[in-house]
Amino acid sequence: MMMMGETWSQLGSLIATAMFLWAMFDNYFPHHLRSLILSHTKKLTSFVYPYIQIKFPEFTGEHLKRSEAYAAIETYLSSKSSSEARSLKAEVVKDSSQPVQLSMDENEEVTDEFEGMKVWWGVKKIPPRTQSFSFYPAMDEKRYYKLTFHKSHRETLCGKYINHVLQEGKAITVRNRQRRLCINNPSQNWGGYRSTKWSHVTFEHPASFDTLAMDSKKKEEIINDLIKFSEGKEYYAKIGKAWKRGYLLYGPPGTGKSSMIAAMANYLNYDIYDLELTTVKDNTELRRLLIETTSKSIIVIEDIDCSLDLTGQRKKKKEQEKDEEKDPASKMAKGEEESSSKVTLSGLLNFIDGLWSACGGERIIVFTTNYVEKLDPALIRRGRMDKHIEMSYCGFEAFKVLAKNYLDIDSHELFSTIDHLLDENDMTPADVAENLMPKSQNEDAETCLKKLIEAIKTAKEEATKKAKEEAQLKAEKEEKEKQEATQEDVKVDESLAKDVKENGVDVVKDDKTLGNEVRENGVTA
Numbered sequence: 058m059m060m061m062g063e064t065w066s067q068l069g070s071l072i073a074t075a076m077f078l079w080a081m082f083d084n085y086f087p088h089h090l091r092s093l094i095l096s097h098t099k100k101l102t103s104f105v106y107p108y109i110q111i112k113f114p115e116f117t118g119e120h121l122k123r124s125e126a127y128a129a130i131e132t133y134l135s136s137k138s139s140s141e142a143r144s145l146k147a148e149v150v151k152d153s154s155q156p157v158q159l160s161m162d163e164n165e166e167v168t169d170e171f172e173g174m175k176v177w178w179g180v181k182k183i184p185p186r187t188q189s190f191s192f193y194p195a196m197d198e199k200r201y202y203k204l205t206f207h208k209s210h211r212e213t214l215c216g217k218y219i220n221h222v223l224q225e226g227k228a229i230t231v232r233n234r235q236r237r238l239c240i241n242n243p244s245q246n247w248g249g250y251r252s253t254k255w256s257h258v259t260f261e262h263p264a265s266f267d268t269l270a271m272d273s274k275k276k277e278e279i280i281n282d283l284i285k286f287s288e289g290k291e292y293y294a295k296i297g298k299a300w301k302r303g304y305l306l307y308g309p310p311g312t313g314k315s316s317m318i319a320a321m322a323n324y325l326n327y328d329i330y331d332l333e334l335t336t337v338k339d340n341t342e343l344r345r346l347l348i349e350t351t352s353k354s355i356i357v358i359e360d361i362d363c364s365l366d367l368t369g370q371r372k373k374k375k376e377q378e379k380d381e382e383k384d385p386a387s388k389m390a391k392g393e394e395e396s397s398s399k400v401t402l403s404g405l406l407n408f409i410d411g412l413w414s415a416c417g418g419e420r421i422i423v424f425t426t427n428y429v430e431k432l433d434p435a436l437i438r439r440g441r442m443d444k445h446i447e448m449s450y451c452g453f454e455a456f457k458v459l460a461k462n463y464l465d466i467d468s469h470e471l472f473s474t475i476d477h478l479l480d481e482n483d484m485t486p487a488d489v490a491e492n493l494m495p496k497s498q499n500e501d502a503e504t505c506l507k508k509l510i511e512a513i514k515t516a517k518e519e520a521t522k523k524a525k526e527e528a529q530l531k532a533e534k535e536e537k538e539k540q541e542a543t544q545e546d547v548k549v550d551e552s553l554a555k556d557v558k559e560n561g562v563d564v565v566k567d568d569k570t571l572g573n574e575v576r577e578n579g580v581t582a
């Protein structure tokens with residue numbers, strides 16, 4: 058059965074040869090008789106060989122570009138080839154998480170089924186026409202995939218099936234794609250041979266939504282939001298909106314903002330572009346960087362409050378100004394610095410919902426901050442940042458996720474104590490996780506839980522002590538200010554009295570108010 062397509066193909070060739078021989082007798086037959094015979098032969102061929110074949114050559118076009126269809130078919134057939142074919146070829150595919158991709162060798166055949174219809178796939182090699190030396194031997198070795206199916210299935214297989222193969226092939230490539238973490242290069246390194254605006258490494262962060270400790274309802278809501286977005290191509294096209302979504306993650310340090318971004322990327326299979334704004338010179342550079350990001354990616358700007366301040370000017374600039382006050386020499390370079398500090402809030406906003414949105418493909422943009430209240434409302438208004446996600450201190454539900462991850466336990470008698478303690482005290486998931494992690498092999502789950510309880514209690518005591526100290530400091534400061542104010546008043550009174558004594562009328566002339574006071578105090582001019 059395996060070679061069925063092959064056998065039929067040979068039979069087809071035989072018939073074609075016979076037809077050719079018929080044609081050789083061309084001259085001996087009158088024209089009308091000849092076309093009659095030919096039309097009957099065609100019917101006979103189609104009756105004896107009711108199969109259709111489609112070829113997909115590896116290289117196409119004038120410049121012999123590797124055909125996308127060929128690559129997609131190869132990927133699509135990879136799993137079938139590895140389980141059915143006896144002679145296989147292994148190739149390393151660039152940027153793939155799979156060590157090698159297996160494909161069937163020449164003259165092998167695999168079968169596939171689509172809506173109950175059977176098809177045969179084979180790969181063939183066209184031998185090179187010349188034996189001459191070539192710089193591109195791989196290109197000389199032309200191959201093609203051959204699809205064979207019964208003519209009665211023509212309509213479905215030519216349209217729907219081929220479409221399905223190509224789409225699935227591309228989807229598998231995306232799934233197997235090694236994801237990348239890209240970091241923007243400083244612009245002074247942009248010029249030159251083969252330089253790029255982004256450097257990348259393989260993204261291998263293990264965070265996932267399963268390991269992320271947070272309220273399960275909130276987590277589910279975020280996952281659903283991501284699914285809706287990633288499947289929303291038609292929806293976004295319908296409502297006339299660019300296929301983009303903005304998230305603002307805010308919360309104290311160590312509450313899992315960066316882990317959340319990694320989990321999102323892992324969940325959606327997206328690349329991450331970690332955009333460091335402080336090395337971007339101006340809005341033009343920002344645009345150039347963003348235009349080079351690829352589809353299916355998350356663009357991250359961490360600690361947005363540190364990159365831009367409320368007026369849209371760079372924070373760095375403000376700090377420079379402070380330094381300049383102390384150091385006049387640095388003032389000399391001010392003009393230069395100014396021109397290098399021009400990434401503005403409006404530039405960023407224009408990019409988020411301006412023209413950049415027109416470049417197709419799905420992109421998510423995530424801002425993180427520890428201080429949401431510091432951000433400009435223009436930056437975080439709905440529509441720009443579609444979803445605001447608060448990453449908060451560790452609650453009991455989040456703790457249970459961490460306990461499962463770190464200690465592999467779902468319940469324990471100490472859980473209720475921890476529940477109570479976490480309810481009353483703020484502790485970040487990062488701190489909880491740190492305490493739950495066994496430091497040696499002797500530390501079992503109970504020891505770690507006790508360690509956590511101790512840590513929360515200590516943190517509580519420290520927090521109470523700190524609060525007391527702060528209250529005391531505040532009271533002392535207020536008292537000091539009060540005393541200083543009183544001393545200041547006394548000084549003013551004394552100096553006033555002295556002035557009046559020394560200057561007499563002049564003071565009254567100069568200062569009406571003072572004159573009134575002087576008059577009231579009984580010292581007349």
Ligand SMILES: Nc1ncnc2c1ncn2[C@@H]1O[C@H](COP(=O)(O)OP(=O)(O)OP(=O)(O)O)[C@@H](O)[C@H]1O
Pocket residue numbers: 268269270271308309310311312313314315316317427448485486487488490
């Ligand atoms: N919600 C969480 N779930 C699971 N692990 C967490 C969570 N929050 C923090 N952690 C742990 O703490 C470490 C630090 O967390 P992360 O870097 O995500 O915090 P962050 O909110 O981005 O902090 P920062 O504001 O300082 O950037 C992580 O490596 C992770 O192990």
Ligand SMILES: [Mg+2]
Pocket residue numbers: 314315316359
């Ligand atoms: Mg972070």
